[in-house]
Amino acid sequence: MTKSLFGEVGGVPVEEIVIRSKAGATAKILTWGAVVRELVVPASGGRQSVTLGLNTIDDYVAHSPHFGAVPGRFANRIANGRFTLDGVEHTLDKKPGDKHTLHGGPKGFGKRVWTLGRYDESSATLTIESPDGDAGFPGALVATCVYRLLEPTTLRVEFTATTDKPTVVNLTQHAYFNLDGSADILDHEVRLFADFYTPSDAELIPTGEIRTVAASPYDFRAARPVRNAGGTAYDTNFVVARPLGSDGLAPIARVRSPKNGLTLSLFSDQPGVQFYDAATLNVPVPGLGGARYGAHAGLCLETQAFPDSPNRRHFTDTTLRPGAEYRHVSEFRFA
Template sequence: MSVKKEIFGIHPSGKEVYKFEIVNKQGMKAVITNFGAILISLFVKDKKGNFQDVVLGYDSLEEYLDNHPMFGATVGRNVNRISNAKFELDGKTYLLDKNRGNHNIHSDKEHGFHKVIWDFEITGENSVCLSYLSCDMEQGFPGKVYIKMTYTLTETNGLILSYFATPNKRTILNVTNHTYFNLGENIFSTEFCIHAKSFTPVDEDIIPTGEIREVKNTPMDLTKYSYIGDRLNANYHQLQIEKGYDHNYVLDHPHTGFRLIAQTRSMKSGIHMDVYSDMPGMQFYTSNSLKNTIGKNGVVYKKYDAFCMEPDYFPNAINTKGFEKPIFDSNKNFISTTMYQFY
């Protein structure tokens, strides 16, 4: 196991940005940058013994500086949507950037966690710890927040993402990673299984309605391994809104800690990925908005070429009755762990 550091590019501020390569004894390799705490590449062995890069991304820092679709990004302070780009906390209304119509998505597309340079520390032979101090009212959220995010590559081919954030006052924290995975050709050659008997339906703006609906007897049911290609055109309104999945699943056993929450496998490559998390929900997204984006090695990324599995608190939870609120303070830290296990 080893960690290699090299310069990835020069930020417009003049600061050097680095990338880190972690390689285990099996040859699996994770490539990370301290710009946005982004996962750039993840090389996993396929059924033929060849290593495939199973995540979407860019070759250069300059491309990540542009308004990219969150490839591999650490998202915060709040992932996903907040209706009308505002929320109330302790009797005060906070206004956020209206960056998706009248609403807010992923906090701030220009000043979010994915657009800042993180401090770094190589912690042993298999992990990189990234840290950032978010100032009071940064992105429109109250309180200072010191966050540490650690990438760890195991000898058993697991990539662990650990989050630890400490605010100095009551605020919202809902942090996750927005990696786009491609285990084979596209989502049509991939089977999905999500350990969730319910999901949160959305309106035309992809804002949860507040309902928690059972997946049984609907195209949202992924409780058993399923191909989803034939479901994208199903006569089911939730899938017609964006012609794909962009939904929060209400995960089984939400208060039992770190557990298996989802599984995927590609028959084309033979690569399997299991997802573990301690979060109550997971956003499942089938790259419905990708539009011929040129990525690593000149590859053109198209609609449905990849999928995201983002463990988190439910979207718009702060404004929705009945949803667990992602509110933290100096006596309650945000702590979460996700693992992507490959075999």
């Protein structure tokens, strides 16, 4: 484990912690946004960087589309920037010009400095405190993110949160994966363990339907390349089948690079996963190793509750009350 100064945001130091597994995996973690800046795993041709990241804190602040960050307090979208809880309507912060609230608003958890707690050779714990009324959300919330590198090459992400008033919570890990360093992930083969998805409108707000993936471009029940989508761009929530294993986790997705044979298997306890193929990605500054990140440079698999759940009673319940604890565990297993 190493720790170093990565930069400053508003005079607040941003640290980078590097954790390692004995098998040779490494993860670089930033206290800004609880970002996974880079994840490197052993592959057939040597060590392979598998995530998109940036080189300076200024680049992250100005240009990052949540690369490796933890959005919150509510990841994904809340329609019209408002919801009602226990009969009280709450109006949320929105990015200027936007109609809806995305990832907790323009100053969400993915754009703030977290506090580094315990850390060792293979794990790091980060915490953020969100006061009552923060970005319009009720209740003082304390959220924790623990990153662990399990042997041989698994990144385990553990979220917890508590509140002093009823609120809503939905955290996720927003890494952009590219398993072979190619310019795009269109040849990556994706399998999703999901029979249904939640369709959305042109503004990516769920319509309220839960629709079968059968006979649609959203059918990833058998592995297929992303490019076989017939022109469909993906920024879509899928309903996980969730046959929970003895460890409390269900298979969510499997991604394979035919170029180097590297696979990513995702397991989680969450009911949904947002599959995003980054079709509109266009980052104006160089990324890791000088790479240029354009359309489809990476893909995201964001385990989560369903988008806009606070406004959809038949969706997932994202309410957190005093005395209860929000928990969310995901494992990214590479082979």
